[in-house]
Amino acid sequence: MRAFAALYQRLDRSTSLLEKRAALVDYFRVAPIGDAVWALWLLTGGKVGGAKARIASSAELREWVAQESGLADWLVEASYEQVGDLAETLALLLDDPAAVAVDMGLGQWIQQRLLPAANAPPEQRRAVIVDAWRQLPRRERFVFNKLLTGALRVGVSQGLVQQALAELTGLNVSLIAQRMLSFSSPTVGFMQALLAGGPQPGDSALPYPFFLASALEGEPDSLGAIDDWLLEWKWDGIRVQLIRRGSDMVLWSRGEERMDGRFPEIEADLARLGQDAVIDGELLAWRGDEEKPLPFTALQTRIQRRRPGPKVLAQTPVRVMAYDLLELDGRDLRELELQQRRRLLAELLSRHDSPLLQLSPQIHVQDWHTAAQLRDEARQCGVEGFMLKRRQSPYRHGRKRGDWWKWKVDPLTVDAVMIYAQSGHGRRSTLYTDYTFGLWDGDKLVPVAKAYSGLSDKEILELDRWIRAHTTERFGPVRAVEPLQVFELGFEAVNLSARHKSGVAVRFPRILRWRRDKAANEADMLENLRVVAQ
Template sequence: MNRFAELIDRLVLTPSRNGKLTLLADYFAAVPDPDRGYALAAITRDLEFNSVKPAMLRGLIAERMDPVLFEYSYDYVGDLAETISLVWPEKSVRANAVPSVSEVVGALQEASRREGPQLVERWLDRMDSSARYALLKLVTGGMRIGVSSRLAKQALANFGNVDVTEIEELWHGLSAPYEPLFAWLEGHTDKPENLAAAPFRPVMLATPLEDEDFPKIEPANYVAEWKWDGIRVQVTAERGVYRLYSRTGDDISATFPDLLEHMNFEGSMDGELLVARHGKEGPRIATFGDLQQRLNRKTVSPKLLRDYPAFVRVYDLLQDGDEDLRGQPFDVRRKRLEAFVAGLEPTRFDVSEMIPFEDWDDLAKHRAAPPHPIVEGVMLKRHDSTYVPGRPKGPWFKWKQDPFVIDAVLMYAQRGHGKRSSFYSDYTFGVWQEEGLVPVGKAYFGFTDEELKQIDKYVRDHTIERFGPVRSVEANAENGLVLEIAFEGLNRSARHKSGVAMRFPRVSRLRWDKPSAEADRLETLENMIEAAERAAG
C-alpha cells in the first residue's frame, strides 16, 4: 500500500502527461503481481466494493471528530478521502502492519457491509496520512487524480513497448489483476487471446481544419457529412453480446438498454449518440441537454427511456459479421454501411447524411446554414481513407461552426490543481438580470499563462468574501472584470438558478476595456435557446 500511496501522491502533483506516463510505467516495472494489477484496476475505476460506501466513512470519522468541525474541514479541502486522511487521529505506524493493495482488495471483496468499515477503520489506524489517502481513494473508487483510463492504457503500452491500440482491443476481455497481460508485456508469454465478444475497436479521429489546410487539399478527393453535437460511440454486437462504447473505450451499455434491444446484427458501427423522437417525418433530433438526461446513469427509469429515447446516427461500418472492413477505403465502407443499416430499426439507427459540394466556397455556404441547430459543423473524409486508430493528419478533417460568444462578469474564483494550485484559475461568471448578476457558467481554460497571472492578481486585489477555497470578487455595475466567453451551445436547466447551462464554455478574451455594466443580459441567452428550439421544431 505504501508504494501505491507514493504513486498516487506523485501523480496528483505531476501536471504533465509524459510525467504521469513515466510514473505509471515505472510503477508497473517495480511492483510485482498481483498488486500492480489491482492498482491499475483502481486507477481505471474497474474496482468496486459493495462492503464500503462514502456514508460509512463519514460515520467512522464522526466517531473521532466533531461533525461540524469536519464539515468545515471538508468544505475547505473539497475531497472526502483527502479530508479524512488529514484529520484521522495519528497513531504510531509500524511499516509491516500496513497491508498490500492485494490484501486490501481480497479482504474487502469477501467482507460484508458490517465487516467492511471495520476493516477500513483498522487499516486507517495503522497508516500515515499519505497511505490513508490512497486507501480511501481505492475503496471509494474516487480516483480523480488526473489519470484517465486511456492514459493508463498508454502507460501499459509504453511499459511493454507495444501500440496502445493492442491494449484497447484486449481490454474488455481481461480482468483484474491482469496477470496474463503483464506477462505478455514483459515478454514472458504470447499475447493473450482476445476472448471478449463484441470488443472495442480504437476509434479514428479527425483533425481541425485550419485556414492553411485549404490550399493543400483538393475538394474532389473528399466527401462531406454533417457533424452532429452528441456523443461519439461504437455500437458492437457479436456472438450474442451487445455493447455500446464511448470513444475512449468505456463500456456504457447498461445506460442504454433501449438501444441494446434493437441491436439485431453482427458487426460494429461508429456513430453519434443522440436523443431522437420519431414522427411521420422521421427522427427529430433533440438538444444536447436532452441527451445529458441519459448520460452517466447507473439506473434508467421507464420514464427516462420513454421521454429521452436513445438514437445513433451512424458514420461508419468497421465490422460486418466476421469481416473486418477497417482496411477498406471509405467509399467501400460507406456503401456497405448503407446496406447494413437498411435492415435495422429506423427509430434507433440511421445513416449520416452526405453533403454534395463543388468547392470550398460551396461547402462553406452549407456550413453556414446547417439543417438543424444540433449540427456543430461538417466532416471531411477522403474517398480512399482507411479506418486508422488515432488522429492521422490528412484523411479526416472537422470544420466546426464558429462558437457562440457573450460578455460576462467574473463573480467567483477558486484555486486550480497541479501547477495551477497557487493560482485562482477556475472562474464562475454571470450576466445581468433585473436583480443583478446571476451565475451562468464556469470556465478554467482559454487564457494564456500571462493572462492567468493577471486574473489571479485581480482576484486577490478585489476579493470581498471567502468561502473555503472560493473567493467572491467585486462584481457590480460600477466595478468588475468582463470576460468574453465562447461556448458551443446552450440548454435549459432546472438545476441552475439562471435556468440555462452552457456547453464547453471557455475564456476567449479578457475585456479590460469594457465596463461591467455593458456585459450581456440573461435575456440574450434565453433568446439563443428559443431560437434553437424554434429551428428544431
Template sequence: MKAFAQLLELLALTPSRNRKIAALAEYFAKTPDPDRGYALAVLTGALSFRNVKPAKLKEIVLGEVDPHLFALSYDYVGDLGETIALIWPHHGGTEELPSLTDLIELFNTTSKGELPRLISSLLTRAEINERWAVVKLATGALRIGVSARLAKTALAEMSGKDLQAIEEVWHGLRIPYAELFTWLEDRGERPDIDHAARFHPMMLSNPIDEARDLEKLDPADFSAEWKWDGIRVQLVAARGNVSLFSRTGDDIGPAFPDVVEAMMGDAVLDGELLVGADFAPGPFNDLQQRLNRKVASPKHLKDLPAFVRVYDMLFDGSEDIRALEWTERRARLEAFFTRHRQTRLDLSEVLDFGDWPTLAEHRRRGADEHGHEGVMVKLRTSPYVPGRPKGLWYKWKRDPNLVDAILMYAQRGHGKRSSFYSDFTFGVWKGNEIVPIGKAYFGFTDAELKQLDKWVRTHTLQAFGPVREVEKSLVFEVAFDSAQESARHKSGVALRFPRINRIRWDKPAGEAATLEEMQVFIGAT
C-alpha cells in the same frame, strides 16, 4: 505500496510527458504481479472499489487536528490529499504499509463503520508521500496528469509492442492483466479476444486549419457529414448479444436499453448517441439527463427516447472491414441498413458539395438553423485507423458563440494548479443581480493564470474553503458551442463547452451581457 506512492508523486510533479512515460515503463517493468496490474487499473480508471468520501476523510482528520488549523491549511494548499499528508500529526514510517493489492482488498472488504479506524491506522503508519497516495487511492481522485492512453504508451515503451496492438486487446482483458503482462514480456501469446466481446479503439479526427488545410486539400477526395451534438458511441452486436460503449470503452448499454434491445443484425458500428422522437435530435441537455445513470427510468425512456446516428462500420458480421476505404465501408453500411430494418438506428447524411466555399455555407447554415456543431470531413480512401492519424479525418467546427460575462467565484485547481485560483464561475446581469451561467478552467495562458490568481487574492469578498467570492468587476469574453434552457441552473441557462476566450481587463462590468441577451443563443440551438 512504497513504490506506487513514489510513482504517484513523480507523476504529479513531472510536467514532461516523456518523463512520465519513462517512469511508468520502469515501474511496470520492475513491479511484480499482481501489484503492477492493479496499479495499471487504478491509473487508467478501470478499477472500481469502495471509495471513501472526502467528507469522511475530513471527519477523520478533524478528530486529530484543530478544525481552524485544518481549514487554513486546506485553503492554502488547495488539495485535500496533500493537506492531509502534511497535517496528519502522527509520525509515519514506523511500519510497512500493505501492498497495493492488499490495500485495495482492505478498502473493498472493510465495513463502513471500520473504515475510519483503517484510514487512521494507514495514515499513522505511512510516510508523507505514502499518506498522499493513500488518500488519492481511497477517494479515487488521482488527477495526476495520466490518461489511459499515456499508460498504454508506457506499456508499449516497456515491451517494444505496438501501441495499436495493445489497444486492440485492452478492453477484452480482466484486472489485474496477468495475460497482458505475460504477452508484453514475451512469456506467452497475445491474448485472443473475440471481437464480439470487446470495445474497439475509435478513429479520431483533427481540427481543420482553414488557412492551411483547405488550400492544399482537394475537395473531390473528401466526403462530409454533419457533426452531431451528442456523444460518440460504438455498438457491438454478435450472436444475439449487443453492447453499447462510450468513446472511452465504458459499457453504457444498461442506461440505454431502448437502443440495445432494438438493434438488429450482427455488426460493429460507430455513431452518435442522441435523444429525440422520430430521429429528430433534441438539445444536448436532453441527452445529459440520461447520461451517467446505471439504468434508465421509465419516464426517461418515454419522454427522452434515444437513438444512434451511424456513420461508420468496423465489422460487417464477423468480417473485419477496418482496412477497407471509407467509400467501401459506407457501401457496406448502407447495405446493412437495407438488410436490417432499424427502429433506433439511422444513417448519418452525406452532404453534397463540390468545393470548400459550398461546404462552408453548409456549415454556417447548419449551425444557424439546426444547431449542428459543424461538419466532419473524411478522406474517401481512408481506412478506419485507431487513434488520431493525420490527414484522414477532420472536424470543421462552427465558429464559437461569444458572450461577455462577469467573474463571480474562483476556486483552486488541482495537481500543478493547486496553488492557483484557476476554476472560474461567471455570470450575466438579471436586472440588478448577477446570475451564474457557467464555469471554465481553461482558455488562458500560464502568464494570464498568474495575473488572474493575483487579481482574485486582492479582490476577495468572502472565502469558503478553497472557493473565493470576488468583487464583480472583472469581465471574461466566454466562448461556448451552444446554450440551452436548464431548470438545474439558477439562471435557467446551461452552456455547452464554455471556455475563456479573452480577459476583458478594459471592459466595465456594467457593459457585460444580460440574461435576456442570452435568449438569442438559446433560440439558435
C-alpha cells in the same frame, strides 16, 4: 507501497513520455499482480472504494493530523493554503517514524487496511489512517495520502499506460485499449484477462477504441483538394458503437460506458440487423419525420434512465446516424480505407432499411468556399458544423491528427461577470482557476456557466491575485468575489432547461477573452440568452 511510491516519484519528476513509459514498464514487470491491478486502477483515474466508500473527508484528515502532530488547527489550515496540496501538507506535518516498518504492497494496504475501514465509525477510520502515518516514511506517506484524497495526478494518460502494457506483453496496444474499456473494478482476474495472449470471455461484447477527431483551427484549404475528403455533419449527440456479435447486442458510449437497457429500441433494432457488425455512429433524440434532431438536453432525459418506460420512449424517440463500419461478420475492417468501409456500411444499412439506424449523409460540395458557406447554416440544421475525413484513412484509435478533423461553427458568445472562483486540481491546486459566471436578470447576477479554460498562464496568475484581494465570502473551497470582472464566453449551443436556476443550459462553455474594456453593468442580460435558446 515502497515500489509504488518509487514509481509515483519517478513519474512525477519526469517530463519525458518515453521516460514515463519506461518507468511504467519497469514497475509492471516486477509488481505482484495484486499490486499491479491497483496501480493500473489508480493511474487511469480510479479511486479507492469508488464514490460510495467513505474513508476520510478533507476536514477529518486536517483534524486528525492536527491531533497527531500537536499543531494548532489554524496552523494546519495555513500550511494547507500555502502548500496547496492536502496530501503533501499531511506528509510534511508529521515526522518520519523512528524505525521503518515491514513493507506492505499497494494491494495489501488498500484491501487489508483501507477498504475494511470504509464507512466505519470515525474513530475506527482514524485509527487505521493514523497507524499508517506512524509506520510510513515521508515519500510513502505522501502517496498513501494521495490514495485518501483521490488526487493521483502524475501526467500519465490512459493511453501511455496502455502503451507500457503493450510493450511489456507484446500485445497490440489496440487490444489492450479495447479490453480496458470493461475495466470496472480492480480485480486480479481482470488483470490476468487483460494481459492474456489468447481470446478471452467477454471479448465479444467489447467495442474498439474510438478514433477521435482533432479540432481544425486554420482554414480547410490547408488540407488540400476537397475531393480527397469526405464531409459529414457533426452531430450533437452521444458517440456510440453498436455491437452485434452472435447473441451479444451491446451499445457502448465513447465515455467507455455500456448503455444496456437505456435505449431498448436500438438494441431491438440491432437484433434485426441480419449480420454481425460493429458500427460507429451518433445517437440522437429525433422525432419521426422531422428534418433535424432534438437538442442534446432532450437526449439527457434518456441518458439518466436505465430502464425508460413507455412515456419516456414516446416523448423522446431516438435514432443512430451511422458513419463507419469497423467489423462485419467477424472481419476487422479498420485497416480498410474509409471510402471502402462506408460503401460496405451503406450496403448493410440499405438491406436493413430501418428508420432507427440510418447512414449519416455525405455532404457534396465543389470547393472549400462553398463548404464554408454551408457550415454557417449548420445551427439551423441542428448540427455543430462539419466532420472532415480523409477518404483513404484507416480507422485509428485515440486522437491521431491528420486524417479526421472537426470543423465546427464559430461559437455563440456572451459577455458575463465572474461571481465565484475555486482552486484547480493537481499542479493548479494553489491557484484559483475554476470560475463561475453570471448574467444580469434585472439587477441580479444569475449563474449561467462554469469555465476554466481559455486564459494564459500570465492572466491566470494575475486573476488569482485579484480574486484573493476581492473575496467577499467563502463557501468551503469556493470564494465569492466582487462582481467587477467581465469575460467573453464562447459556447456551442444553448437550450432551455428547467434543471438550471437560470432557465438555460449552455454547451461546452469556455473563456474567449478577458474584457478589461467593459464594466460589469455592460455585461449581457439573461433574457437575451433565453431568446437564443428558444
